[in-house]
Amino acid sequence: MIKRAIGVVVVGAALLAPTTATAQEHSPAAASRPAADGWQRVGDGITAGLxxxxxxxxxxxxxxxxGVRDNKKPGQNRLVALGLRPDAAPRVRPLEWVGDLPVDLEAIDAVPGRPHEFVALASSGTAYRVVHGKDTAKVVAVFRLPGISPDANYEGFALSVVRGKTVAVWADRGQDDRPATLSAAEWNPADNSFGKPAAAEFRAPYPTENVRHASDVKLAADGRLTVSSAADPGDDGPFASALYDAGRITVDRAGRIRLAVSGAPHRLAAVTGHKVEALTCLPGSRTGILGTDDENGGGSVAFADFCRR
Incomplete structure (x- = not known):
């Protein structure tokens, strides 16, 4: 069983401890062990967030x-391999990207049933299917999401098998008065094609200023959607984030994908001092991992119990 590293002060059960970045977290000594609040450093500076x-x-x-990094220039790392343990320093290994070079990767998820295969999503709505080798991430396909908008900025992506169908969910982040848009469709891993997408708006009650309503999304096997939201006032923060039980994917009797998004989402957790842009869950466990892109503050990860089995 993985030990929960952080505990939250929010409505309902506590999951995460609020945290504020300190100078000690950025020191070499602090980087060799988890911080007192449970966050583990995985990179320093604006090109090393997750x-x-x-x-x-x-x-x-x-x-x-x-983990993916939203770097944009040649020579900057796009994909990193992480070895994580709740009570030890992370092992961080940048991978060589082999194939079409993406700009601004914002999300990634594993391809169900295909070990070492992933789909990474750029903010433009272009997806990169990659295979993780020893020291490489090799692109095996590039494709576009259906129904994408040129004005959108896509920050969330998830894959899961729901009632026998492989479902993809993606999120345009929204900004302040403009809500996020969640979309879902059946995805065929044989040829990277999609069924007809369903879409719905999502608005995070918190944070309330400089808010990206959806900074990432994950889909559980039971169809439930977890969305992270984040405040980003600039490269030096201050940052804040929250996790929400945002809605659910269902499959009707005709095999069509249905998307229901809550107008009053239940807040699972709140985080201060970090911009959470990455969520992932351990299979068959309530334990998940949060990743941050704290801009000039670099990147960190933490274990937390926010997932569904």
Missing amino acids: SGLAVEARHGAAVDAV
């Missing part, structure tokens, strides 16, 4: 994961 996370394997309390 904008998406996916679990690759689990070995008892140890988790192998991959």
Whole structure:
């Protein structure tokens, strides 16, 4: 069983401890161990944050994961392999990207039933299917999401099998008065094609200023959607985030994908001092991992109990 590293002060059960970044967290000594609040550093500076996370394997309390970084220039890292343990320093290994070079990767999830395969999503709505080798991330397909808007900024993506169908969910983040838009469709991993998408708006009650209503999304096997929201006032913060039970995916008797989004979402957790842009869950567990892109403050991860089995 993976030990929960952080505990939250919100409505309902506590899941995460509110945290404020300190100078000690940025010191070499602090980087060699988890911070007192449970956050673990995975990179320093504006090119080392995490904008998406996916679990690759689990070995008892140890988790192998991959994370994307929203870098835009040649020579900057796009995908990183992470070896995570609740009570030890993360192992961080940048991977060589082989294939069409993406700009601004914002999300990633594992392809169900295909070990070491992932779909990473750029903010433009372009998806990159990659295979993780020893030291590489090799692009095997590039495709566009259906129904994307040129004015949107896509920050969330998830894949899961719901009632026998592989379902993709993606999120345009929204901004302040403009709500996020969640979309869902059946996805065929054989040829990367999509069924007819369903869409609905999502608005986060908190944070309330400089808010991106959807900074990531994850889909459980029972169809429930977890959405992270984040406040981003600039490269130096201050940042704040929240997690929500946002709605549900169902499959009707005709096999069509249905999307229901809550107009009053239940808040699962709130975080101060970090911009949560990445969510992932350990299979068959309530334990998940949060990842942050704290801009000039770099990136961190933390274990938390926010998932559905």
